[in-house]
Amino acid sequence: MSEKNVIVIGAGFSGISAATSLADQGYQVTVLEKNSTPGGRARSFNTQGFTFDMGPSWYWMPDVFESYFQKFGKSTADYYNLVRLDPSYTVVFGEDDFVDVPASLDELKALFERWEPGSAHQLHRFLEQAAYKYEVGINQLVYKPGRSVTEFMNLRLLLDVLRMDVFQSFHKHIRRYFSHPKIIKLMEFPILFLGALPENTPALYSLMNYADISLGTWYPMGGMYKIIEGMVQLAEEKGVVFKYNQDVQEIQVNQNIATRIVTTTDVFETDVIVASADYHHVEKNLLPAQFQSYSSEYWDTRVMAPSSLIFYLGVNKRLKNLRHHSLFFDEDFGPHANEIYTNPKWPTKPLFYVSAPSVTDDSVAPAGCENLFILIPVAPGLQDTEEVREKYYNLVMDRLEQLTNQEIRGSVLYKRSYAHNDFIHDYNAFKGNAYGLANTLLQTALLKPSLKSKKVKNLYYTGQLTVPGPGVPPSLISGQVVAQEVAKEFKAPVVI
Ligand SMILES: Cc1cc2nc3c(=O)[nH]c(=O)nc-3n(C[C@H](O)[C@H](O)[C@H](O)COP(=O)(O)OP(=O)(O)OC[C@H]3O[C@@H](n4cnc5c(N)ncnc54)[C@H](O)[C@@H]3O)c2cc1C
Known part of the structure; x- marks a missing residue:
């Protein structure tokens, strides 16, 4: 051989x-x-x-x-x-103001309709197009090595690409379908996975909404x-x-x-x-x-995708008002986005995300305990010190305790933080991305x-x-x- x-x-x-x-x-x-x-x-x-x-x-x-x-x-x-999560995730808009995003499309349509009459039909139209983009995007385009334009010189594929809103921003695209701010926040969330603002992301990526809503959020036990x-x-x-x-x-x-x-x-x-x-x-x-x-x-x-400040917390009690995935969108994303992408600095009032896999899976925490992963998206290339991390720990814990209406800090058994310096040390990450x-x-x-x-x-x-x-x-x-x-x-x- x-x-x-x-x-x-x-x-x-x-x-x-x-x-x-x-x-x-x-x-x-x-x-x-x-x-x-x-x-x-x-x-x-x-x-x-x-x-x-x-x-x-x-x-x-x-x-x-x-x-x-x-x-x-x-x-x-x-x-x-694999198990499918239902609700897929929760979005916290403010104190006593949160929504569980249901796995069922019919339930999601009913939720949208309550916020904005006519939006259930709009969601249907939006998803039809997003499904097409997913089909062409994920099954054809992403498997192209991207080494030569000739890869795209196929009439069918060219037509497909033209129909896929490559040159329109997601920000504009979504506002052609919906106007309620909560719907827009919800629909713009998957775009954040792509590491750029909806304004700078091609509308092609509404395929991410198809992934979110139609294909669902899963978890490997x-x-x-x-x-x-x-x-x-x-x-x-x-x-x-x-x-x-x-x-x-x-x-x-x-x-x-x-x-x-x-x-x-x-x-x-x-x-x-x-x-x-x-x-x-x-x-x-x-x-x-x-x-x-x-x-x-x-x-x-x-343009680098964001870095993150992460806290891994072991909590010695079960927590209420938390789902497996909870997005804390209780602050305006505009200034936070500006501090990630336009004027990179540590954010003033960041949005954050909490994962509590122990809500679904007993094996990831001791009995009666909760496993928390807290993530704040931040600009790459920032100066990362223990003092800064501690400041954001307190900021996030204040909000988490207030918004979920319980004391948490005193019950933290284990705490580890992770940010730019760790990404560089562990993975040789450019600017700690x-x-x-x-x-x-x-x-x-x-x-x-x-x-x-x-x-x-x-x-x-x-x-x-x-x-x-x-x-x-x-x-x-x-x-x-x-x-x-x-x-x-x-x-x-x-x-x-
Ligand atoms: C905090 C966080 C949350 C995320 N959340 C999600 C999510 O929920 N869903 C999702 O789909 N994606 C998510 N992602 C993105 C996803 O994890 C990454 O896109 C993916 O794991 C990247 O894989 P990779 O192989 O490109 O790079 P890496 O995972 O970085 O692998 C590169 C490897 O190279 C090694 N290496 C580096 N330098 C050297 C060297 N000199 N010699 C030998 N080895 C070296 C590194 O140690 C590393 O093991 C997240 C990423 C992060 C950081």
């Missing part, structure tokens, strides 16, 4: 996805991960009987996960037990890390070798071919490299200057950092800073797309 050796840098969603897809085609794949466990931004940790997912908590687009496992003859059910465990198990079944505590320091290039990877402890020879660590880090810190595809100015002018590169119009498809190096023939990229973008489902897809590109140029080994 002639085996082509591929090294994947990083064991996050995109890296594991790329490694598994390549191993499935016959390549010999080794994953080098700097941390001691897989998962990247989706790692988890256990302490005092609590299991905390460190990053993603929303399981959206279940079809993308299912098709990933099915591609290898498996199903998500072989690895974890045991936590989001169950997905990573399942993916690693599958990867190992396919022959992928994972090596942890392998912090890559250098990619050695001879002419325009990458030949070796140097870590803090070892040196690895390779035929092909797929880098799933943050693109900026790989380019700027691991490659010699003459082999970098993008300049520092290029990176400084990219949490979610990679924002999905603005000018950073879509061909306009994203390329998934293939322009200077090094056998170096590819995958993950949330390249196509198709941030989020778990896109990262899963990114790994599959890069594996196809590798196979086109570096023929899969022949098994004799």
